Structures are given as C-alpha cells and as structure tokens.
Amino acid sequence: MTDPLRQFFDIMVAAGLNPPAWEVWSAHARDNAELWPIEKAGAMIGGVFFKGQTVHIAVRPDWHGRWISPTLRRAYDTWTHDCPITTAIRPDNQAAIALATRLGFKFKADQGLYHLFEKEPTPCRT
Numbered sequence: 001m002t003d004p005l006r007q008f009f010d011i012m013v014a015a016g017l018n019p020p021a022w023e024v025w026s027a028h029a030r031d032n033a034e035l036w037p038i039e040k041a042g043a044m045i046g047g048v049f050f051k052g053q054t055v056h057i058a059v060r061p062d063w064h065g066r067w068i069s070p071t072l073r074r075a076y077d078t079w080t081h082d083c084p085i086t087t088a089i090r091p092d093n094q095a096a097i098a099l100a101t102r103l104g105f106k107f108k109a110d111q112g113l114y115h116l117f118e119k120e121p122t123p124c125r126t
Contacts, residue, residue: 004037005029008047012058038067055085055119057099064095076103080122088114 005026012019019025029035033051037044038059045067046059059067068076087105089096090113097115105117 007044015058055087084118086118091115
C-alpha cells in the first residue's frame with residue numbers, strides 16, 4: 001500500500017501545485033502535520049493537509065468540482081478550530097478561489113505568486 005502522504009504529494013503534482021521535491025516536502029509534512037484523505041470507490045482522490053495554521057487541499061484533476069459529498073460538507077460545516085487557518089492560492093486558479101470562498105475563506109493578502117485566504121476561528125459547538 002502506498003504511503004498516503006506520497007499519494008497526496010502525487011495528487012498535488014497532478015493538480016499542478018508544483019510542490020518542492022518529494023524528499024523536502026515529505027520531511028516537512030511528517031513534522032507535526034495532519035492529512036485527511038478524501039476517498040472515493042476505495043481510492044484516494046485527494047486530501048486536506050494541515051500544517052500549523054495552513055491548510056492545503058488537493059484533488060485529482062478528474063475529480064475537480066465533484067468530490068465534496070453532502071456527508072463531507074456536513075462534517076466540514078460542523079468542524080471547529082480555535083485559530084485562523086490560511087490557504088495560499090494562485091490568482092489564476094479561479095476554481096480553487098471559488099471553493100475557498102464557499103468554504104468560508106476570505107481574501108487576506110496578495111503575495112505575488114499566491115493570494116492568501118483566511119478562515120476565522122470557529123467557536124466550539126456543545
């Protein structure tokens with residue numbers, strides 16, 4: 001079975017995200033990070049990767065626009081976090097910007113190659 005982090009890395013490459021070399025990225029990813037794999041029909045089609053206050057979402061190109069199931073969306077909508085989370089999106093990636101906006105992220109800053117979007121902390125639900 002392939003390492004889920006390696007699968008996620010390969011999905012990022014397929015999605016055109018241009019991460020650093022596998023050896024560099026995997027060392028970074030294995031240090032206090034969390035990966036939530038997204039699976040369909042028993043195969044990993046993408047994932048949500050958390051490192052500190054940063055989130056990365058990558059989905060295989062053939063699943064763009066159709067990977068968020070109602071169950072996954074309900075789980076996301078009830079998920080709470082006590083600090084803001086940030087994502088960096090290329091300004092020309094309109095699909096990713098639209099997704100981030102639908103998921104509650106707001107534009108924060110233009111960093112040149114990337115735009116930063118931030119999602120405010122959510123209160124714990126009891």
